[in-house]
Amino acid sequence: MATKVIMPKLSPTMEEGQISRWLKKEGDKVSMGEPLAEIDTDKATMEMQALANGVLRKILINEGQSAPLGQTIAVIGEPNEDIAALVSEAPAAPAKEEPKKLEEPAAPPPPPQAKAAAASAQPASGVDGRQPQAATADSGRLIVSPLAARMAAEAGIDLRSLQGSGPGGRIIKKDIEAAISQPKAAPAPAAFPRAVEPRQFPQAAASGYRDEPATEIRKVIAKRLVTSLGPVPHFFLTTEIEMDRAAEMRKGINALDPDLKISINDIIIKVVAAALIQHPEVNASFQEKFIRYYEHADVGVAVAIQDGLITPVVRSADQKSLSEIAAEVRELAERARSRKLKPEEYTGASFSISNLGMFGIDEFTAVINPPEGAILAVGAMSPKPVVRDNEIVIRQIMRVTMSCDHRVIDGATGARFLQTFKKILENPLYLVV
Amino acid sequence: MSTITIREALNQALREELARDETVFLMGEEVAEYDGAYKVTKGLLKEFGGKRVIDTPITELGFSGLGVGAAMVGLRPVVEFMTFNFSILATDQIINSAAKMLYMSGGQFNIPIVFRGPGGSAFQVSSQHSQALESWYAYFPGLKVVMPSTAADAKGLLKSSIRDDDPVIFIEQERMYGNKGEVPDDPDFTIPLGVADVKREGTDVTIVARSLMVPVALKAAEMLEQQKVSCEVVDPRTIRPLDIDTIIESVKKTNRVVVAEESHPVCSVGAEIATQIMERAFDYLDAPVKRVSGADVPMPYAKNLEQLAIPDVNRIVAAVREVAYLD
Numbered sequence: 001m002a003t004k005v006i007m008p009k010l011s012p013t014m015e016e017g018q019i020s021r022w023l024k025k026e027g028d029k030v031s032m033g034e035p036l037a038e039i040d041t042d043k044a045t046m047e048m049q050a051l052a053n054g055v056l057r058k059i060l061i062n063e064g065q066s067a068p069l070g071q072t073i074a075v076i077g078e079p080n081e082d083i084a085a086l087v088s089e090a091p092a093a094p095a096k097e098e099p100k101k102l103e104e105p106a107a108p109p110p111p112p113q114a115k116a117a118a119a120s121a122q123p124a125s126g127v128d129g130r131q132p133q134a135a136t137a138d139s140g141r142l143i144v145s146p147l148a149a150r151m152a153a154e155a156g157i158d159l160r161s162l163q164g165s166g167p168g169g170r171i172i173k174k175d176i177e178a179a180i181s182q183p184k185a186a187p188a189p190a191a192f193p194r195a196v197e198p199r200q201f202p203q204a205a206a207s208g209y210r211d212e213p214a215t216e217i218r219k220v221i222a223k224r225l226v227t228s229l230g231p232v233p234h235f236f237l238t239t240e241i242e243m244d245r246a247a248e249m250r251k252g253i254n255a256l257d258p259d260l261k262i263s264i265n266d267i268i269i270k271v272v273a274a275a276l277i278q279h280p281e282v283n284a285s286f287q288e289k290f291i292r293y294y295e296h297a298d299v300g301v302a303v304a305i306q307d308g309l310i311t312p313v314v315r316s317a318d319q320k321s322l323s324e325i326a327a328e329v330r331e332l333a334e335r336a337r338s339r340k341l342k343p344e345e346y347t348g349a350s351f352s353i354s355n356l357g358m359f360g361i362d363e364f365t366a367v368i369n370p371p372e373g374a375i376l377a378v379g380a381m382s383p384k385p386v387v388r389d390n391e392i393v394i395r396q397i398m399r400v401t402m403s404c405d406h407r408v409i410d411g412a413t414g415a416r417f418l419q420t421f422k423k424i425l426e427n428p429l430y431l432v433v
Numbered sequence: 434m435s436t437i438t439i440r441e442a443l444n445q446a447l448r449e450e451l452a453r454d455e456t457v458f459l460m461g462e463e464v465a466e467y468d469g470a471y472k473v474t475k476g477l478l479k480e481f482g483g484k485r486v487i488d489t490p491i492t493e494l495g496f497s498g499l500g501v502g503a504a505m506v507g508l509r510p511v512v513e514f515m516t517f518n519f520s521i522l523a524t525d526q527i528i529n530s531a532a533k534m535l536y537m538s539g540g541q542f543n544i545p546i547v548f549r550g551p552g553g554s555a556f557q558v559s560s561q562h563s564q565a566l567e568s569w570y571a572y573f574p575g576l577k578v579v580m581p582s583t584a585a586d587a588k589g590l591l592k593s594s595i596r597d598d599d600p601v602i603f604i605e606q607e608r609m610y611g612n613k614g615e616v617p618d619d620p621d622f623t624i625p626l627g628v629a630d631v632k633r634e635g636t637d638v639t640i641v642a643r644s645l646m647v648p649v650a651l652k653a654a655e656m657l658e659q660q661k662v663s664c665e666v667v668d669p670r671t672i673r674p675l676d677i678d679t680i681i682e683s684v685k686k687t688n689r690v691v692v693a694e695e696s697h698p699v700c701s702v703g704a705e706i707a708t709q710i711m712e713r714a715f716d717y718l719d720a721p722v723k724r725v726s727g728a729d730v731p732m733p734y735a736k737n738l739e740q741l742a743i744p745d746v747n748r749i750v751a752a753v754r755e756v757a758y759l760d
Contacts (some may be wrong), residue, residue: 144599147719166720166758173688173719243757 002077002086003052007067009160010046011343018066019073020045024056030076032182039071043310043346044339051161052076057083079183081189144171151176200274205317207296214291222286222407233406236365237414242426243381243396249428253322265301265355266326268378273297273317276351279417281349283350285371286407292371300349300369303330303336310336311369313349363399373408377401378422434617439581440610442588443473443549448510450595451481457595459552460487461513470515471551471610497523497548504546508599509595515548517604518562523548524569524588531600536667547594549603552580553645553695554732554743556608563732563739565696567643568705570602571673577601577626582647584614586670589624597626606645627729629676631683635665638753639683639690641706643669645723646693646744653749662757666755669759672702677709684710688719689756693749698726720756725749 007017020038030050037048061073077081142159144152148171152159157179162169205290214222222233239384246267255260276283276297284293297318312332314325335341337389351373354366357380366377377400384397400421404414424430450457459465459474465488468475478486493514500510514520520527527548534542554563571578579594579601581587587605593603593619616622632647633654642650645670654664665683669676684690690710692703707722728742750754754760 145719146715147717150716172758 002054002057002075002081002083003073003163004086005036005050005052005074005076006070006163007039007061007071007073008048009069009158010048011041011043014041014043014069016066016068017041019061021063022059022104023047024050024060024132024375026056028056030056039337043343044341050076052227055079057081058087058403059242060087068075112128134179142171143168145173148172148176152179207298208295209294211287211290211292214286218291218407232368232370234365234368234403235406235411235414236401236403237411238399238401239365239422240417241398241400241422242386243398246425246428247381247396254330260323260326261330262322262326263329264357264381265353266322266329267424267428268297268353268376269314269317269325269329270320270322270431271300271374271421271428272351273299273314273320273351274424274431275417275421278420279413279415282374282404282409282417284373284408285350286373286405287371291408294350296350298348298350300372301332302352302354302366303333305337305339310341310346310369311349312336312346312353330389351375353378357398363401366400366403368403368405370405372405374404374414375401377403434530434615436613436615437584438610439584439587439612440471441613442468442584442614442616443591443605444475444477445616446588446591446595447450447474447477448480450592451477451485452513452622453620454595455485456507456592457509457511458485458487458503458583459511459513460489460500462489462491462515464513464552469513470715471607471645473605473610476512493519493522494604497526497608498530500546500548501526501534501544502533504540504544504600509545509547511547511549514548516555516562516607517550517552517566518564520548520550520566527576527600527602530575531574535599536575543596544600547591547597547601547603549591549594549702550605551607552604552609554608554727554739557734557736557739559734560731565623565673565694565727567604567700568696568700569603571675571702571705575600576673579603579626579670580644580672581605581670582609582632582642582644582668584612585622586624586630586668588616589622590626590670593623593626594678596623601626604644609646609648612648624670627674627676629667629669629671629679631679632668633664633666635663635687637663637687637689638757639665639667639680639687639751640693640749641667641669641690641703642688642693643672643702645695646672646749649744649746650693652750653753656746656750656755660754660759662753662759664753669706675706675709677706677713680706680710681713684714685717689715689753690718690722691725691749691752691756692722693725693744693752697729698724699729701726720758723752723756724754 010017017039020040022037023035028037031053035047035051036050038045039048056074057077058075061067067073077083077085143164144159151173155176157176159171162171162175162179165175166172220406246264250262250264250267255258280293283297284291296316299314299317301310301314302311312330314328332345349372352375354375355378356364357378360380363379364377366375368375378383379399381396381398383394385392386395388396402414402418447459452532459477463470464474465478465483465486474486480756486635497512500512503510511562531544533544534544552567553565567578570576577597577599579590581590594603633651637656640654641649650666654666665687667680667683692706694701694703696702703724703726707724710722725744725748727744730742733739
């Protein structure tokens with residue numbers, strides 16, 4: 001039986017997807033779970049897997065074209081099956097890549113599938129005489145029987161990934177049973193060829209945490225501060241750090257093994273993680289009714305990418321060695337730039353670092369990525385004259401500014417954290433004691 | 434075990450209870466000399482005499498009130514309505530006296546009375562004589578409502594109703610008086626009130642049916658079995674108190690329900706059952722509960738229209754296929 005391939009929801013905020021690349025061409029055999037296409041979402045390029053067995057009969061959305069969630073983008077069926085009905089139901093694919101003038105507004109999205117589906121009263125085909133259709137087709141609302149909803153929740157099945165076979169596309173028991181009995185799709189082959197041998201990064205998932213009820217005074221502080229400065233009341237703490245020892249350490253380590261390629265930023269991540277563990281009150285986030293304290297330092301590292309930035313997370317940085325952090329950051333940043341990060345790899349940090357030193361910025365303030373409690377803006381390291389023991393000497397100086405969420409971090413709390421951070425970074429031997 | 438008609442089963446129950454307990458007596462139009470309009474009381478006058486089996490004038494409100502009074506002073510009257518259509522005249526005594534007496538007397542007077550007779554449709558007796566009134570009586574706290582569908586149920590439930598200390602509305606079905614079934618010979622065979630019976634076990638769809646709809650549902654289940662649909666037929670037997678637990682248990686197994694009933698659909702017993710299923714087993718439903726009810730019109734006299742107004746096998750089959758997502 002021919003089935004429609006619809007634009008799936010591949011990220012929590014995705015509304016439409018662009019076909020980056022078809023991995024199969026018309027006429028190719030496909031089996032369930034096999035990668036069918038690469039799709040650019042608002043966040044990343046994701047692989048889409050086939051949800052049916054058969055032959056890729058028709059591609060309706062070409063590479064480079066976009067389709068809203070739920071729109072039919074291809075048809076999978078038997079080699080000689082009549083798929084005219086399914087194809088005609090889908091909105092006509094826009095003509096192939098017409099060169100567009102720059103100032104021309106983007107083409108309007110094709111009409112929603114529902115209208116086309118409703119207008120064409122196709123004779124029913126298929127085993128039980130019912131045309132499967134996306135459960136969301138008619139109104140964008142998911143139609144699902146109470147039983148099916150409960151079964152899906154228990155089995156951890158995303159209802160939006162299913163096509164309902166009941167009236168109006170209602171998802172029913174049978175559809176959930178079919179989804180449960182489907183063999184788990186084989187893990188997609190790594191889309192990104194690694195130059196070095198694949199590393200096992202511990203703890204891909206977010207670290208554990210404990211929730212403590214927000215005290216009354218904390219709630220009042222939160223409420224009052226929000227009324228004065230946006231939803232996240234920022235305040236900023238700046239300090240100057242003498243980086244000579246850290247730079248020396250970096251040089252020494254890299255001299256031991258040039259492959260390590262430890263950067264100053266890697267050392268900063270490590271030191272931030274160490275300071276966070278010493279100051280758990282900073283490794284926290286405000287969650288309205290409670291304050292969440294994280295057990296580990298999951299450090300987000302802002303990475304500039306084309307038309308934006310993304311913050312991949314080094315999980316449990318407090319437990320990783322410098323070389324592990326360095327390798328992981330390199331790998332994450334590279335995949336961030338090629339937009340291959342998975343959502344769980346760029347969400348759920350407990351603290352973030354933004355470094356604009358490489359742009360020659362001396363000092364700046366960064367905006368907190370909610371619900372994180374703070375972000376550290378790191379400026380350029382440069383030789384500056386400073387007074388030491390009543391003498392003017394040259395030191396490598398770096399200025400950092402921490403933006404704190406005042407609902408969870410107070411001035412003194414942030415200052416104490418920054419003090420520890422400064423102490424360790426100026427004397428990195430603390431990392432090993 | 435002997436195979437007898439529902440009519441004979443009811444007659445046996447009355448005879449056995451008249452013999453067992455001398456406070457039991459029968460009363461109604463034509464129940465004595467004429468052996469009952471539908472011959473349910475056949476031979477009882479001869480056997481038990483005119484003090485125990487009493488013909489009344491055509492005064493439903495009067496003899497119902499007389500029955501309530503008799504029950505208050507310790508007798509166990511069985512009042513026959515020639516059909517339940519005529520009970521409409523007696524509703525003040527049934528609802529305001531029989532149903533309320535225990536409550537309003539602070540527990541001093543219980544009313545061990547049975548009002549019995551045929552309800553629902555018959556054969557071309559038209560609008561005023563074809564009414565299914567069970568939802569009326571089931572509405573009132575203080576009444577019990579019983580609707581048997583087999584000879585054994587008729588006998589066992591009528592005996593329990595006569596022995597029960599509260600007023601019982603016992604609704605038979607004229608079309609079913611001649612239906613035969615096996616009935617235990619044990620004179621103490623009874624079936625407790627308030628207990629449903631699974632008339633047929635199945636796994637795909639539950640059909641809740643009562644009275645006339647039970648044999649129709651069983652026939653539909655046979656047809657559906659050939660179409661590879663396994664139906665469970667649940668007969669509540671007692672409408673109040675309703676054995677909802679047995680129905681819910683079945684729904685949890687099958688996830689789909691058809692409620693078949695001869696009565697009109699609006700405010701019907703089927704509406705109540707569907708609501709309770711929704712309240713108690715919402716998360717087990719794979720399809721909306723489907724009701725198959727009598728037409729929402731006064732019963733037509735014309736034979737062809739009468740047939741269309743009463744649910745039949747085909748309508749139940751179609752409803753089952755619908756909730757099973759087969760059509």
